Amino acid sequence: MTDKIHLNRPQLQNLYADMLRIRRFEAKCTELYQAQKIRGFLHLYDGQEAVAVGVLAALSAADAVVATYREHGHALARGVPMKLLLAEMLGKVEGCCRGRGGSMHIFDRERRFFGGNAIVGGGLPLAVGIAMADKQLRPGAVTACFFGEGAVAEGAFHESMNLAAIWQLPVLFVCENNLYAMGVPLADAESQTDIYRKAEAYRMASLQVDAMQPLQMEAAARQALAHVRGGRGPFFLECRTYRFRAHSMFDPQAYRTREEVEQWQHQDPVQRLRNWMASNHWMTAEEETAIDTAISTEIEAAVAFAEAGTLEPVADLERFVLMATVVQENADVQEDVQGDVQENADQQEASP
């Protein structure tokens, strides 16, 4: 464990609870997927929890977040209410995006959560632009941009790294290196497998961290954020991690062995933190039970909320294709739900 952050009981317990909450949420999603209540693609975060929790614990409300299609953990850690997330995945209008986005496209304006992006690398240019705006309009705010190591092969990665570096933008690039881009092993896809070294080419400060170690992960995130907040330009964090589950629900995992997965599971960040905390008296059995119970209660309530949700009327299908007014970022979400227009009457009539 690291000496870079001062350990205290509530903080450690929060760290554990936040990770366990994500782990348990994903288990519930699997169940709901098997029951065919969640459909489409579903990408689970098991094994990588320390990354989202470590970085997001260190962010403030003024900061912005851009994530990927494996973003349930980021959304939960950012404070997107679990019930809105689950209702979204069940395709209900009560969901955070009215059931239009689903698992891969979670948005929450109030929490400056800019997706959910199902194009690999697609969020990086967006993060650069948000940081450009924040530099002018919200000095001190940082944009945390999450992406997998698969995105590093995309042009959008290199273009965004370069733009952030030449314009010295407040972006924290967080690469979640889980060693496989879908089924392509890191070494087959990258000539330089130490991804953090790519930042050197952009003269960007960087750090590689073992993201199976939650305390190291959080310490690294705080160090990286201090750099960006200090006005010293963007920072690149390579988080070495591992995805315990399949890429999505349709993946037979022919590209890796069961033994390999089991080996990594010995490093399970959630379980190991729990064991370490229990044996070092950072968490009593009662406290652990309380954490567990709170999560169970929250999940049950979220499921009930999502199940009881309603479907968006098909008549509203074309709402928000074009907006009638500019949505101010900090405006009340409810107010301008009416602020859309139908593109033109002609197209409506022409539709069958």
Place this chain on the structure above:
Amino acid sequence: MNDRSVRMTYREACRQGIRAALQADPRCFVMGEDVGKYGGCYAVTKGLLEEFGSTRILDTPLAENGFTGAGIGAAVAGLRPIVEIMTCNFSLLALDQIMNNAATLSHMSGGQFSVPLVIRMATGAGRQLAAQHSHSLEGWYAHIPGLKVLAPATVEDARHMLAAALADPNPVLIFEHIVLYNTEAELDNTITSVDISQARVQRSGTDVSLLTYGNGLPKCLAAAEILAAAGISCEVVDLRILRPLDMASIVASVTRTHRCVIVDEGWKSGSLSAEIAARLAEKALYELDAPVIRVCSREIPVPYAAHLEQATLPQTDDVVKAVQALVKQAAGPDD
């Protein structure tokens, strides 16, 4: 020329539009390749760096997808970017950001975000730049829900469409035609804004509707002049907005003339002209006395040699012939 008007090129009108936007709104800035020190590939932004400085006139590296996406992010987070993509041919490198982010964010997020972004790009052929600098891709973009697509054909629209685009809460693409940059016209000083919702009848007529946009407009106006001398009265409609199409104005014109020729520098297959023809078939078939005729570019990559390039593009003479054939056909074999 008089006190109420000033003679100006289309290029200068574009430049003045940008300058006025920068003066009017501190959130507004220009970003793109060579917009600053070079003055713009087509010299549209010339002098603006000196006037507004490098934070408002931002030279970017050659990274269309990156800086277009940055424009989207900046727009969502509160700025009013004008992204310049040197030519629409290069915009294909930014298509992911335009299509998957700019056009989808509002709908996909259930209306939580708007993208008040303007992307300007040069389009079209006619300056012997060959296949990779000469295509007309506005029709492609007009396929995409969530975008608005504008095609200024006149100095007035070149001057004023930008302000309307910036005021729009949605991503708006403006296609400036490379051949039009040097054209000149009187700009009426008393007109201070234009709408970006309606097509405009540029010449009234009774026999045939010529539907066009961009550099098709001067060709259609010239054809109408020639045809008038032959006793055929053409109504020339400048579409102006390619998405959403102003079908009401289009149908109204065809209802007056009962014949229609669509002139589009894009290719014919799967095109904007195909869309308009199909909609006329759906909505105004019984107003038509003759089939809709399309005059489009030849279906080839635009070649370099001047005679080949011109043979590729719809010309005034092609429009004249199409109208003559249509009028003759509609009049019947005995006329």
